Amino acid sequence: MQIESAPTEKPYEKPEGERRGLVIVNTGDGKGKSTAAFGLALRAHGRGKAVKIYQFMKVPSARFGEHRLFEQIGIPIEGLGDGFSWKSQDLEHSAQLARDGWQKARAAIMSGDYFLVALDELTYPLIYGWLELADVLQTLRERPRHTHVLITGRRCPPEIIELADTVTEMTLIKHAFQAGIPAQRGIED
Numbered sequence: 001m002q003i004e005s006a007p008t009e010k011p012y013e014k015p016e017g018e019r020r021g022l023v024i025v026n027t028g029d030g031k032g033k034s035t036a037a038f039g040l041a042l043r044a045h046g047r048g049k050a051v052k053i054y055q056f057m058k059v060p061s062a063r064f065g066e067h068r069l070f071e072q073i074g075i076p077i078e079g080l081g082d083g084f085s086w087k088s089q090d091l092e093h094s095a096q097l098a099r100d101g102w103q104k105a106r107a108a109i110m111s112g113d114y115f116l117v118a119l120d121e122l123t124y125p126l127i128y129g130w131l132e133l134a135d136v137l138q139t140l141r142e143r144p145r146h147t148h149v150l151i152t153g154r155r156c157p158p159e160i161i162e163l164a165d166t167v168t169e170m171t172l173i174k175h176a177f178q179a180g181i182p183a184q185r186g187i188e189d
Contacts, residue, residue, distance in 0.1 A: 030170030123153025
């Protein structure tokens with residue numbers, strides 16, 4: 001590790017642009033895409049802002065750690081899917097759940113009722129061809145100016161990355177699963 005001096009001057013100028021809703025993307029093969037999204041949801045909720053989270057691959061009855069906490073503090077979170085695609089008994093049913101879920105998420109975005117709408121794992125129904133990319137792009141472009149939309153998932157389509165205001169790629173360097181360690185409740189649930 002190389003030691004460096006702490007900055008003594010502000011390293012940037014304050015932007016002069018207008019405040020408006022952003023499209024934010026967390027993508028890549030590394031861990032932390034959803035975790036970062038949940039952190040942002042907590043930040044907004046802590047400021048008294050209306051937040052809604054949709055999870056495209058989780059079942060509506062999911063009770064992971066985030067569901068338990070969000071229920072306690074009043075952040076609505078809704079599973080729209082039927083779990084991992086490789087566990088699905090009927091991929092056409094999975095695709096229909098994604099389409100139905102997108103209609104719910106789209107309505108929430110377009111309503112203007114939310115400061116932040118998080119679309120967790122939206123990239124998967126897009127890359128599986130279950131959702132029309134053009135419809136998602138149109139919704140992102142036409143949403144109310146004050147509404148922030150956060151998208152997570154691997155292999156985010158380049159068209160969404162191009163449209164987005166902020167994109168973070170989580171890079172996998174090392175993961176415990178590769179060493180044969182199973183997922184840990186409270187860390188990866």
